Amino acid sequence: MLDPDAARRITDAVDAAFDQQLEFTAELVRHPSLRSAEASAQNLMVAQFQQRGLSVDQWTLDGDSLSTHVGYGPTTVDFEDLTNVVGTYTAPEGQEEQGRSLILNGHVDVVPTGPEETWENHPWDPVVKNGWMHGRGVGDMKAGLAANLFAFDAVQAAGFSPNATIHFQSVVEEECTGNGSLAALQRGYTADAVVIPEPEENMLVRANVGVVWFRVRVSGKPTHVREMASGFNAIDAAYSVMGALRELESRWNAERANHRYFEDVDHPINFNIGMISGGDWPSSVPSWCEFDVRAALYPGIPAAEAWEEIQECVRTTEFGAAVSAERTGFFSEGYVLDEGSDAEATLEAAHQETFGSALESFTTPGYLDGRVFALYAGIPALVYGPVSEAIHGFDERVHLESVRRVTKTIALFIADWCGVTERSQ
């Protein structure tokens, strides 16, 4: 444990630089890092890494090696547009490398805004109002990416150097495949713990679902609408297939009592029909319909097993071979953060110090990159971050006092987990 004086110096340093931290967060939001368009935001991260003297690794995701991994999500975009960046700190010359290493991870990609005119403020032009910063991606999770860097700064500004290696990861593809964090793992980045400051209401994620993305295609038989009965309406049939998927969703939800940490979650398994298109002409019976689905699965169930059941559901409708499904993204298992790790105890102590209350954990029915570290590398994945509202919705926002405290928690975590050496003045 840190002595109280050192802890106070570190948390004071977070306060001292907090305005700058918010400026940088806003700057990140002004770079609309939608899927395949993350480059300018990633360059901003690289500049931040360089300013801090970190060694920088910037690379394009490699589809060939990713596709060999069980956790790979099939992708519908070009790999050449997908770039990860990692900045690495190592103890300065003369300071012995010791303590426990750390990955501070965050995703830079954000989801689309929907109709921009529906936003109270422009989604890419962040404003601060009543203690909240508004903008697309500000909560999910640019405030977290900034918190990782400024937490590290605070340790240094307080006169300490961490004793162990820290990798700052800014990854892509978290909102669609999870291939960004997976690529970082494949590149060889591991550590004794990982912290991911996703917007988690000042709490620690204990368990979360896996996710599968897929597209259902229904092929119809087009006819002139005057002889509608002789055609086969692909759009009508698609609604019926959705009904079958809703039944599967209900069955899976009914099993929640058999899955630890999910017993008391209301509707943990959500199937979302997120996109739909079909038909070519109002007066022709539609010859095709496609819709895209996000489905969830409990931890411990391999994605391949869930996918088998989904395909079975889609194959056995009354429409037979007119209905097919293909994978289009996430193909991931969920995970559980094992209780009792040293990493969790360290986070608990840091949280207690900054919030004055015990750290709570909870189960989330969303996807998290934490699974990459937990499932495939056995690294304790601490997904812990600020209070937000309307992530993936209109007027997304993050609560600034929460960001401040989370940043302090991460700073104390760095100091305690990695160990620090006081620099001689």
Ligand SMILES: [Zn+2]
């Ligand atoms: Zn996120």
